[in-house]
Amino acid sequence: MIPEKVFQQILALGEAWRVARMDYQENEQRVLIRVEETPELWSQESCPHCAAKTVRGYDHAPERRWRHLNVCQLQSEIVCALPRGECQSCRKIYTVRAPWEGRSxxxxxxxxxxxxxxxxxxxxxxxxxxxxxxxxxxxxxxxxxxxxxxxELSWENVIWVGADEMNRKKGHNYLTVFVDLQAKRVLLAVEGKDAGVWERFAAELGNHNGHPRAITMVAIDMSPAYQKGVRENFGNAQIVFDKFHVVSQVVKAVDEVRRKEARADASARQQLERSSWLWRKNPETWTTTEGDRWTQLQDKPLVTGLAYAMRLELQKAYAATTVEQARNRFETWCLWVRTEAEALTSGLLAPMRQAADMVERHLEGILAHWQQGLTTAFMEGLNSLFSxxxxxxxxxxxxxxxxxxxxxxxxxxxxxxxx
Ligand SMILES: [Zn+2]
Structure with a gap:
């Protein structure tokens, strides 16, 4: 079999096209596969304007090239002057589509x-x-x-939605990303992080067979803009403040306490400045060095250590199995934090006190976490997905x-x- 015939079969060109010639360009390390139409093409064509089957060859468009898969480590390209057909019914002239052409x-x-x-x-x-x-x-x-x-996506089954910000750092374009919590997939990304992004999402739902009224649960962080956007566009949705965002607010508060204490207490400054990562992690993810540092730190009563214990306690509240149990744990936590903050005249625990206020203000939304069947696990993975x-x-x-x-x-x- 001659090489051209082999390639005709490999490319699955069918009856309407044939490989006329193969050119090997040594300088460019490239193979050109020259393809042309056969008379059979015109019996298969129908007019793109009126669908009549009466098309005849008219002329050829200028030669074009399509990058194809490599052949024996040589780049290969299909070269073809696409035929133009004339419809005998509506008299329009058009260029025939190349069956091998991709979307770009x-x-x-x-x-x-x-x-x-x-x-x-x-x-x-x-x-x-x-x-x-x-x-x-x-x-x-x-x-x-x-x-x-x-x-082409259909969002008709979407009822539980999560939203989070990508690019929190300054100097990047803010993106709000909407996800389907059940199907665990990204639905939409919209520039911005204000209430208006929710209007865009509601409109886009309509374009994909979904409906804002079908959304019964929305998981977000505690930003007022998002809450406003949800209330205004998704009247049927219960707002859930997901665990990841609640805990990360408290982690931030611990870090503020650490920085305040480092400024206020010269004897602890070095230790606190060198241990910033320790306080952001959970004990089970500490490295050996971090574990050693913790042991050293324990000789000295630090307010940061107390704040850290408060954060771990809050995380434990999430082990509650019923909403009543959870409510009780969160309320006890708030009371504890507040009592400690008031007892401490230095004011170093103020950030924790603010965190307790925040938890209290958002308690209903935080407790919605215990809603039957809801899973916000996908939200926690979003940050690594964004990276x-x-x-x-x-x-x-x-x-x-x-x-x-x-x-x-x-x-x-x-x-x-x-x-
Ligand atoms: Zn026609």
């Missing part, structure tokens, strides 16, 4: 599928290096597939790129997507 210009479907597989495993830049393509070209393919698949997304989109920090990568990584989309 200049790539074949097979190449796109392979590139997407690599992009799932590594940063886009790295995939570009391996494939010998610019990362811009790979991003274009990613955008095309993500957009097409995302538009993974940023890693893969390295060098591309704009909202557009981060959003596309988020959907690609965690949207559970069908990709590659060929409708």
């Amino acid at each position: 210009r200049g790539l074949t479907q097979e190449f796109e599928a392979f590139a997407l597989t690599l992009m799932r495993e590594m940063p886009v830049k790295k995939a570009g290096e391996i494939l010998g393509e610019t990362d811009q070209k790979l991003w274009r393919a990613l955008f095309a597939h993500v957009d097409a698949a995302w538009k 993974a997304t940023k890693r893969k989109a390295r060098g591309y920090r704009s909202t557009e790129y981060q959003t596309a990568m988020l959907y690609f990584v965690a949207g559970k989309l069908e990709i590659p997507y060929y409708a």
